Amino acid sequence: MSNAIIELLNQHRTQRNFTDQSVSDATLAQIITSAQQAPTSQYLQAYSLIEVTNPHVRQQLATITTRSTVATQGRLLVVLADQQRNVQLAATPAAKRALTELDRFMGSVEDATLMTEAMVMVTESLGLGSVVLGSINNDTQAVIDLLQLPALTLPVFGFQIGYPATQPEKKPRLGLDAILFKDHYAQPASYQAELTKFDQTLHAYYEHRSSGAREEHLAEMTRAALGTAAKRRDFLKIAQRQGFLPEIGD
Numbered sequence: 264m265s266n267a268i269i270e271l272l273n274q275h276r277t278q279r280n281f282t283d284q285s286v287s288d289a290t291l292a293q294i295i296t297s298a299q300q301a302p303t304s305q306y307l308q309a310y311s312l313i314e315v316t317n318p319h320v321r322q323q324l325a326t327i328t329t330r331s332t333v334a335t336q337g338r339l340l341v342v343l344a345d346q347q348r349n350v351q352l353a354a355t356p357a358a359k360r361a362l363t364e365l366d367r368f369m370g371s372v373e374d375a376t377l378m379t380e381a382m383v384m385v386t387e388s389l390g391l392g393s394v395v396l397g398s399i400n401n402d403t404q405a406v407i408d409l410l411q412l413p414a415l416t417l418p419v420f421g422f423q424i425g426y427p428a429t430q431p432e433k434k435p436r437l438g439l440d441a442i443l444f445k446d447h448y449a450q451p452a453s454y455q456a457e458l459t460k461f462d463q464t465l466h467a468y469y470e471h472r473s474s475g476a477r478e479e480h481l482a483e484m485t486r487a488a489l490g491t492a493a494k495r496r497d498f499l500k501i502a503q504r505q506g507f508l509p510e511i512g513d
Contacts, residue, residue: 267388271388277395278427281332301377301378305370309375311342314338315339321339324339324409328401328421329401338423339422340421341418342379344371346368346371363507364510365508383395394423395420396423403418415505415506432468441461465479
């Protein structure tokens with residue numbers, strides 16, 4: 264069984280290098296407005312987008328994300344969790360408290376995440392490519408300062424859009440036996456075998472890919488990924504400074 268959406272998802276590649284062909288304002292607007300149809304928690308639409316065009320700011324963001332192409336290639340958005348708009352609409356102290364506590368803070372991050380994934384799908388359906396930059400939060404406070412973000416907003420992702428300059432190989436994903444359980448969390452008898460099989464597939468992918476081939480295994484990659492945690496330990500403190508999570512101080 265297949266259809267256009269399944270084919271689109273199955274062909275997904277993260278694109279990090281883009282041609283000089285510009286993405287038009289009309290195309291960008293179509294990507295955003297179509298992605299707005301994604302689910303949103305309690306219909307609060309608790310996200311906003313900032314397109315970054317200033318070359319100096321883009322260079323600073325390239326440094327923060329450790330991606331040099333962020334400075335010059337494609338169009339660059341920063342996706343925000345945003346409860347400022349809803350606090351203005353509700354306009355009572357009780358509403359402000361409710362909208363900034365953990366429940367709605369999480370809702371705003373979820374909204375920003377769903378919006379970003381929807382933009383990925385729309386972008387690829389139009390023949391363009393994109394990269395989601397969680398690394399925007401390698402220095403959250405610096406991003407807040409660079410973009411002059413007001414209270415009750417926080418950067419969640421960077422999102423770079425352009426016409427792909429290369430076609431990376433498709434990166435493998437875990438099989439169902441490793442991620443799908445029934446009724447409760449219980450690893451099946453095949454669980455370890457599935458992880459071993461996937462590790463072999465992943466190793467072959469990295470060993471033979473056309474760009475940046477290297478020796479790699481799943482356990483080593485998992486340990487290496489933990490290095491980003493040190494860069495983001497202040498995130499909750501910064502969120503509080505931005506006006507979220509008032510209950511932590513109660």
